[in-house]
Amino acid sequence: MQLTLGAVTVRGALWVVLGILVLAPLTAILIGAIRPDLLGGVTASNLPSATLWSATRNSLLLGVGVAVIACTAALILALSMEVLAPPLSALWEALLFLPFLSAPYLLGLAWGALALPNSIFSRHFGPFSNLLSRFVFSLIGIAFITATHLVPLVYTMIRGYLAGTGWRYEFAARVHGLTRSATFLRITLPRLAVPLAAGALICFLAGIDEFGVPAMLGPYMGLTVLTTLIQSNLDVWPINLAAATRIAVVLLGMGLLAWGFYRHYDRVAGLDYSRPRSTNAGLSWTGVLASAGIAVWVLFTSVLPIAVLVILALLRADTLGIHWNNLTLQHFATVLMPGRSGFQALTTSFNLAWSSSLVALLIATLVAFAERSGKRIDHALDLVTTMLNALPGVVLAVALVLVWNAPWNPLPLYSHTALLFVAYVSVLLPLALRYAKTATTRVEPNLLTAARVHGVSQTTTIIHITLPLMLPPLIGGFSIAFVFAMREFVTSVLLQPPGTNTVSTFIFNEAQQGNSGSAMAMAVVSLSLSLATVGILYSLLWWKRRRHNTAGLRKTPSELLPANA
Numbered sequence: 125m126q127l128t129l130g131a132v133t134v135r136g137a138l139w140v141v142l143g144i145l146v147l148a149p150l151t152a153i154l155i156g157a158i159r160p161d162l163l164g165g166v167t168a169s170n171l172p173s174a175t176l177w178s179a180t181r182n183s184l185l186l187g188v189g190v191a192v193i194a195c196t197a198a199l200i201l202a203l204s205m206e207v208l209a210p211p212l213s214a215l216w217e218a219l220l221f222l223p224f225l226s227a228p229y230l231l232g233l234a235w236g237a238l239a240l241p242n243s244i245f246s247r248h249f250g251p252f253s254n255l256l257s258r259f260v261f262s263l264i265g266i267a268f269i270t271a272t273h274l275v276p277l278v279y280t281m282i283r284g285y286l287a288g289t290g291w292r293y294e295f296a297a298r299v300h301g302l303t304r305s306a307t308f309l310r311i312t313l314p315r316l317a318v319p320l321a322a323g324a325l326i327c328f329l330a331g332i333d334e335f336g337v338p339a340m341l342g343p344y345m346g347l348t349v350l351t352t353l354i355q356s357n358l359d360v361w362p363i364n365l366a367a368a369t370r371i372a373v374v375l376l377g378m379g380l381l382a383w384g385f386y387r388h389y390d391r392v393a394g395l396d397y398s399r400p401r402s403t404n405a406g407l408s409w410t411g412v413l414a415s416a417g418i419a420v421w422v423l424f425t426s427v428l429p430i431a432v433l434v435i436l437a438l439l440r441a442d443t444l445g446i447h448w449n450n451l452t453l454q455h456f457a458t459v460l461m462p463g464r465s466g467f468q469a470l471t472t473s474f475n476l477a478w479s480s481s482l483v484a485l486l487i488a489t490l491v492a493f494a495e496r497s498g499k500r501i502d503h504a505l506d507l508v509t510t511m512l513n514a515l516p517g518v519v520l521a522v523a524l525v526l527v528w529n530a531p532w533n534p535l536p537l538y539s540h541t542a543l544l545f546v547a548y549v550s551v552l553l554p555l556a557l558r559y560a561k562t563a564t565t566r567v568e569p570n571l572l573t574a575a576r577v578h579g580v581s582q583t584t585t586i587i588h589i590t591l592p593l594m595l596p597p598l599i600g601g602f603s604i605a606f607v608f609a610m611r612e613f614v615t616s617v618l619l620q621p622p623g624t625n626t627v628s629t630f631i632f633n634e635a636q637q638g639n640s641g642s643a644m645a646m647a648v649v650s651l652s653l654s655l656a657t658v659g660i661l662y663s664l665l666w667w668k669r670r671r672h673n674t675a676g677l678r679k680t681p682s683e684l685l686p687a688n689a
Contacts, residue, residue, distance in 0.1 A: 244439075333351065335355065365522075383514030493564055520551065599664065607654040
């Protein structure tokens with residue numbers, strides 16, 4: 125297919141943008157590890173090998189722990205919803221997705237406050253307070269808290285895979301006399317190895333990439349992982365940029381290896397996820413039992429952490445305990461008061477979130493349309509874009525420092541809010557591409573051909589055919605990207621310009637200084653804003669479907685995730 129001049133121009137612009145967002149940071153990391161002087165790196169004392177090995181081991185253990193816990197919990201929840209058919213399944217599924225919309229560092233902050241020795245909560249747990257404290261402030265506890273955020277993602281992959289393949293193999297096995305347990309062990313589990321392996325690789329990547337939870341809980345137990353080790357080399361004077369770059373290369377190598385396995389497995393196995401549908405079944409003892417188990421999971425992963433954040437945000441003084449006379453809204457008033465640092469942080473995060481989400485979706489949509497041509501050069505656009513999945517946030521932050529603080533770079537973005545915008549777009553781009561691919565598959569080439577045959581202009585075709593078909597997935601993509609941008613933590617902490625705060629840096633700084641009331645109030649406000657954004661956009665989609673009386677009116681919360689999540 126011959127490309128027009130406009131198509132060539134768009135592809136050229138995409139390569140320039142991806143060169144700035146992806147290729148330049150990757151190149152800077154590799155050069156900075158070998159010759160930091162070429163990028164303005166500060167040569168400092170070498171990092172002790174024992175420290176690097178200890179942090180690497182902890183990161184690997186954290187990644188494996190997150191993968192095991194998330195996949196195990198997601199498998200149990202998905203099979204409970206599919207096989208046992210609990211009543212009110214749509215409600216349970218909505219509640220299961222609350223941790224996914226919460227930032228991991230907020231979950232870590234809540235669990236840390238809950239398990240801290242001699243805290244206002246410890247007296248209510250009695251003899252279990254020490255046990256809870258030992259669990260939360262441990263490597264397995266950090267892995268559990270991080271995994272709760274990822275369980276909804278793996279859950280959607282498993283349920284979507286089951287919805288796409290059905291239960292015909294299990295039915296055939298039962299007809300031929302195989303017992304339930306034998307059917308599960310010989311047929312169901314081997315089939316689910318496909319989404320479980322993919323989910324495990326994604327969770328491993330997220331585990332070694334996690335910065336917020338280890339940063340919140342690690343200091344209490346002396347735990348250092350690669351992400352926090354990089355942050356300590358960049359935050360403590362004298363800044364050891366050379367050491368941070370070398371650590372980033374180790375973390376990047378681990379990420380690229382896991383990402384390469386995932387892409388190979390995805391291509392060979394041919395993962396095909398359909399939309400899971402929640403079905404409300406009648407009452408049965410198995411359904412009630414499944415509901416009880418799901419309720420316990422929701423209680424510990426969603427209700428309890430959010431309740432801790434709300435309670436601490438309402439307390440006038442932590443030392444006075446939990447009673448009516450100690451409740452106040454002063455912390456919320458301080459955070460939301462115009463002109464105060466909290467309100468400025470909220471405004472900065474809001475502006476960065478909506479603008480970076482729109483730009484990321486625009487770039488991703490152009491990449492998705494270009495890939496439909498089938499040309500190798502256009503498939504390379506997709507490869508480079510998804511490569512950001514292998515680039516941990518802390519590595520991206522180091523790379524952006526190297527690129528935009530280099531002496532040869534004429535653009536002074538370092539120590540400017542514009543660098544945060546570039547970082548946010550880079551972080552959101554792979555996520556936006558998933559939704560953009562889902563949106564472009566809804567636009568059939570035959571529709572565009574028919575429009576051209578009947579003399580419809582390209583502008584009219586875009587307005588009346590392309591955009592209406594693509595709008596629902598793009599709205600879902602914008603809502604999730606907005607939530608992720610509002611809570612973006614590691615790049616905000618490491619690239620924070622002087623005098624500028626975001627929601628995450630405000631919470632982190634206030635918590636570090638002991639102002640738990642302000643930190644928790646901002647956490648509740650940001651979480652409420654994220655939930656409200658998703659709820660409003662979801663309601664708009666529901667209203668649009670109802671207005672047009674289309675099939676499949678009900679949309680489950682898992683459909684907020686892209687089809688190939």
